[in-house]
Amino acid sequence: MAVPLLEVNDLTVRFRTDAGWMTAVDRVSLAVGEGEALGIVGESGSGKSVTALSILRLHAAPTTRMPTGKVLYGGRDLLGLPMREMRAIRGSEIAMIFQDPMSSLNPVLTIADQIGESLRLHQGLDHATARRRAVELLDLVRIPDAARRVDEYPHRLSGGMRQRVMIAIAIACRPKLLIADEPTTALDVTIQAQILDLLRDLQAELGMSVILITHDMGVIAEFARRVMVMYAGRVVETAPVGQLFHRPLHPYTDGLLAAIPKLDVDVRRLPAIPGSIPDPTAVIPGCRYSPRCPMVQAICRTEAPDLLPAGPEREARCPPRVAALEHVA
Amino acid sequence: MAEATIRYQPGLASGEALAARRRFRVLRKLLHHRSFMVGFAIVLVMVLAAVLAPLTGIDPNKMAIRFRFRPPQDAYWFGTDQFGRDLFTRTLYGAQLSLWIGLSVAVLSGVIGAAIGVLSAQFRRLDSLLMRIMDALMAAPAILLAIGLGAALGPQTHSVIIALAVAYIPRTARIVRASALVTRELEFIEAARVAGASSLRIMFRHLLPNATGPLLVQSTFVFAYAILAEAALSFLGIGPPPPAPSWGNIIAEGRSFAVQSWWIMLFPGFAISLAALGMNLLGDGLRDVLDPRLKVEG
Amino acid sequence: MYRGILMRLSQAVPVLLIFSVMVFMLMHLLPGDPAQAIAGPDASPEAVDKIREQLGLNRPLPIQLLEWFAHLAVGNFGESLVLKQTVVSAVIERLPVTLSLSFISLVITLPLGLGLGVVAAYWRNTWIDACVMVTALLGVSLPGFWVGILSVLYFSVTLGWFPPSGYVPLSEGGLWLWFSSLIQPAVVLALFQIGFLARITRSAMLDVLDQDFIRTARAKGVDEWTTVAKHAFRNTLIPVVTVLGITLSLLIGGSVVIEQVFALPGIGRLIVQGILARDYPLVQGTMLLFGFAFVVINIMVDIIYTFVDPRVRYG
Numbered sequence: 012m013a014v015p016l017l018e019v020n021d022l023t024v025r026f027r028t029d030a031g032w033m034t035a036v037d038r039v040s041l042a043v044g045e046g047e048a049l050g051i052v053g054e055s056g057s058g059k060s061v062t063a064l065s066i067l068r069l070h071a072a073p074t075t076r077m078p079t080g081k082v083l084y085g086g087r088d089l090l091g092l093p094m095r096e097m098r099a100i101r102g103s104e105i106a107m108i109f110q111d112p113m114s115s116l117n118p119v120l121t122i123a124d125q126i127g128e129s130l131r132l133h134q135g136l137d138h139a140t141a142r143r144r145a146v147e148l149l150d151l152v153r154i155p156d157a158a159r160r161v162d163e164y165p166h167r168l169s170g171g172m173r174q175r176v177m178i179a180i181a182i183a184c185r186p187k188l189l190i191a192d193e194p195t196t197a198l199d200v201t202i203q204a205q206i207l208d209l210l211r212d213l214q215a216e217l218g219m220s221v222i223l224i225t226h227d228m229g230v231i232a233e234f235a236r237r238v239m240v241m242y243a244g245r246v247v248e249t250a251p252v253g254q255l256f257h258r259p260l261h262p263y264t265d266g267l268l269a270a271i272p273k274l275d276v277d278v279r280r281l282p283a284i285p286g287s288i289p290d291p292t293a294v295i296p297g298c299r300y301s302p303r304c305p306m307v308q309a310i311c312r313t314e315a316p317d318l319l320p321a322g323p324e325r326e327a328r329c330p331p332r333v334a335a336l337e338h339v340a
Numbered sequence: 341m342a343e344a345t346i347r348y349q350p351g352l353a354s355g356e357a358l359a360a361r362r363r364f365r366v367l368r369k370l371l372h373h374r375s376f377m378v379g380f381a382i383v384l385v386m387v388l389a390a391v392l393a394p395l396t397g398i399d400p401n402k403m404a405i406r407f408r409f410r411p412p413q414d415a416y417w418f419g420t421d422q423f424g425r426d427l428f429t430r431t432l433y434g435a436q437l438s439l440w441i442g443l444s445v446a447v448l449s450g451v452i453g454a455a456i457g458v459l460s461a462q463f464r465r466l467d468s469l470l471m472r473i474m475d476a477l478m479a480a481p482a483i484l485l486a487i488g489l490g491a492a493l494g495p496q497t498h499s500v501i502i503a504l505a506v507a508y509i510p511r512t513a514r515i516v517r518a519s520a521l522v523t524r525e526l527e528f529i530e531a532a533r534v535a536g537a538s539s540l541r542i543m544f545r546h547l548l549p550n551a552t553g554p555l556l557v558q559s560t561f562v563f564a565y566a567i568l569a570e571a572a573l574s575f576l577g578i579g580p581p582p583p584a585p586s587w588g589n590i591i592a593e594g595r596s597f598a599v600q601s602w603w604i605m606l607f608p609g610f611a612i613s614l615a616a617l618g619m620n621l622l623g624d625g626l627r628d629v630l631d632p633r634l635k636v637e638g
Numbered sequence: 639m640y641r642g643i644l645m646r647l648s649q650a651v652p653v654l655l656i657f658s659v660m661v662f663m664l665m666h667l668l669p670g671d672p673a674q675a676i677a678g679p680d681a682s683p684e685a686v687d688k689i690r691e692q693l694g695l696n697r698p699l700p701i702q703l704l705e706w707f708a709h710l711a712v713g714n715f716g717e718s719l720v721l722k723q724t725v726v727s728a729v730i731e732r733l734p735v736t737l738s739l740s741f742i743s744l745v746i747t748l749p750l751g752l753g754l755g756v757v758a759a760y761w762r763n764t765w766i767d768a769c770v771m772v773t774a775l776l777g778v779s780l781p782g783f784w785v786g787i788l789s790v791l792y793f794s795v796t797l798g799w800f801p802p803s804g805y806v807p808l809s810e811g812g813l814w815l816w817f818s819s820l821i822q823p824a825v826v827l828a829l830f831q832i833g834f835l836a837r838i839t840r841s842a843m844l845d846v847l848d849q850d851f852i853r854t855a856r857a858k859g860v861d862e863w864t865t866v867a868k869h870a871f872r873n874t875l876i877p878v879v880t881v882l883g884i885t886l887s888l889l890i891g892g893s894v895v896i897e898q899v900f901a902l903p904g905i906g907r908l909i910v911q912g913i914l915a916r917d918y919p920l921v922q923g924t925m926l927l928f929g930f931a932f933v934v935i936n937i938m939v940d941i942i943y944t945f946v947d948p949r950v951r952y953g
């Protein structure tokens with residue numbers, strides 16, 4: 012890729028819990044190009060949300076040890092930036108939307124106020140101009156009757172509309188990067204499709220990069236150009252989306268793909284991956300996936316595998332599979 | 341792909357074992373909670389002081405005019421009052437009185453308040469009536485109600501207990517009712533009714549146990565309020581009559597001599613503060629551990 | 639909104655009714671015979687009977703109750719047996735004292751109580767939080783009347799800064815004397831309120847700070863001060879306003895005792911002395927006024943609540 016817009020190098024985030032320190036994110040690296048849609052997929056607890064929050068340094072401070080690694084944006088390391096400069100970037104150059112639109116909007120402030128806040132803060136607009144722009148933004152995110160809606164409070168809006176408002180807030184200052192953390196998980200399936208369409212169109216219109224985090228492979232297939240699969244805090248595979256679905260290189264990805272119900276295949280029981288994700292504080296020798304891996308080999312249990320290159324824009328953390336690929340090619 | 345299997349977990353079958361494990365967990369959390377343990381220690385010390393008061397061997401009401409107005413010294417740890425009575429002993433016996441009153445008020449208002457709360461939640465028609473009465477009781481500040489009732493019942497210990505209990509019943513009832521209403525909305529209540537459970541059974545088996553958390557927390561705070569209120573009532577002359585060594589009485593009696601003999605008033609005040617402090621810490625700890633948001637039992 | 643107020647007022651009527659019956663019964667539970675007290679210890683039984691007849695005390699209780707209600711309906715709250723003036727005028731005379739005391743106390747309580755709670759929540763689990771919470775704990779644990787006496791001993795007797803008791807009306811002494819006669823009792827009264835309010839505010843604020851929309855605000859680049867003052871605080875007010883009624887109840891209850899300690903001729907003192915002197919009409923009338931004032935206060939609190947929480951505004 013040409014110079015990436017955002018580059019994360021060896022990000023490690025640790026939490027203090029009652030049972031001791033746990034590593035939520037273990038040396039994760041990623042890169043997003045300009046205008047690119049990167050998908051991050053994994054189960055709950057895989058560390059994908061924490062990774063995203065760490066980019067903007069939005070983690071809950073007291074229990075997190077300051078993340079180590081680098082988050083490079085515009086030639087600067089965001090992790091080392093003074094807060095004042097960080098705040099200038101938040102909302103204006105890098106924006107984020109979250110999973111639950113019900114609770115992500117402030118119940119006592121109007122929509123106009125909440126959208127306008129970004130505009131007044133980062134673009135110095137006055138109240139009247141900000142309000143007008145807010146109405147425009149509501150139109151852009153396809154909320155009907157925007158001029159009336161803008162003065163309402165969040166509780167009057169449905170879940171889908173609230174998420175559109177969140178998107179409006181996020182794109183208000185035309186950010187270069189939008190991080191969307193499970194934006195459709197809390198919504199009905201039909202609304203999900205609408206929101207994804209909206210995101211895709213906005214991305215094209217505004218030339219924005221998007222990092223989309225989800226546990227839903229279907230969403231990934233529809234939206235992402237490149238995908239990163241995370242498991243237990245580590246990246247286990249990255250690939251362009253077509254190749255990921257067509258020829259995955261990690262047993263965990265196999266499992267995720269197999270669990271998607273397919274219309275044309277008749278199964279009695281949906282396959283599920285046996286076992287569960289490891290206790291975050293546990294230290295597992297060798298490959299973290301080995302306890303659940305159907306093709307586990309002796310070496311997997313003793314040597315922790317590295318992320319191996321497996322072609323252009325491809326990496327996988329499973330030496331046996333990568334080796335097999337080379338033999339085929 | 342391999343198929344998932346459900347493994348049988350014997351522990352899950354026994355509801356009682358689950359409840360017992362939960363209680364144990366709660367106990368452990370309490371023991372580790374700093375506020376709770378400090379409060380518990382303070383209350384324990386006070387209870388011991390009250391129970392062991394007779395060990396001093398001194399009669400709290402024995403007057404010795406020759407030794408009146410002695411400042412804290414030698415044998416008189418807290419000094420003597422205007423009648424030469426030993427204030428340390430009087431304060432200890434005062435602990436007996438105040439803790440007894442606090443406990444009685446907390447238990448009485450707790451039991452009656454809980455009954456009213458659960459009944460209101462279960463029987464909608466009773467609810468309007470009971471809650472109106474509770475609102476009426478709360479229309480005046482608690483202490484005012486207690487003053488009125490206390491004066492009406494005469495200056496005795498039990499009048500104070502009844503007066504304060506009545507004043508705090510509505511607040512306790514509200515809390516229990518709120519908890520019971522929430523419990524009622526939970527689905528297992530519907531399941532129980534479909535299975536034929538009577539109202540009585542629902543109230544006792546489900547509503548009440550789930551309300552014990554908030555009830556316990558509220559009762560500890562009522563205990564603290566009661567100690568403070570009883571002192572105020574005694575101070576106003578509406579409490580256990582002299583020569584009863586109620587802390588409020590001692591302060592009232594010592595007020596006239598406050599300038600010269602400051603110690604008369606000082607120690608009972610500390611005692612009241614300490615007792616209330618202990619109960620408040622206890623209540624804080626209980627509330628943190630038994631927080632209703634985190635706990636739903638079946 | 640007006641319909642809401644009307645509805646709440648109508649709901650309050652049965653409550654007030656029950657309350658007044660309670661007060662009435664309470665008064666008649668009081669031992670002691672006011673007729674005897676008025677007539678004096680040397681009066682003959684006939685003289686006492688005559689007074690009893692005059693005051694209508696010899697009629698059966700339900701009749702007396704109905705008579706009382708009838709008087710109330712025309713605004714006659716009764717006449718004090720001891721003070722020889724109407725209850726209404728007695729209350730009006732003493733209202734400025736209690737109001738001044740409560741006002742100064744509230745002015746101290748609100749910013750300190752709310753502010754300390756916010757500070758403790760924002761810096762949770764640091765030494766700041768610990769200090770604030772210990773102070774709040776002391777506030778709700780120290781008996782007010784005792785602190786009042788100690789305060790008088792130190793500030794009035796030893797230092798001579800403020801008068802030890804009594805009230806100086808604005809008209810007589812001017813601003814400073816009025817203020818100095820009230821500041822001690824007001825501060826003593828405020829101690830409990832501040833502790834109470836701070837603890838509740840801290841708890842509410844902690845809940846709010848954990849909410850997702852606070853994270854959204856920070857994600858927008860909003861600075862910490864605005865996040866707390868605008869986004870968090872306004873939401874904290876919602877649960878805090880619900881305890882406003884209780885706070886005022888505690889304030890008035892506290893002032894009853896404090897007025898005794900500082901010999902302030904306010905309504906609290908009026909009631910206590912009335913109770914001790916078995917002055918039925920005075921206590922009945924004043925308690926009823928209290929109850930009515932309370933109902934009005936609660937309705938006002940409900941209205942304030944709708945301003946604070948937009949979710950309850952249109953129902």
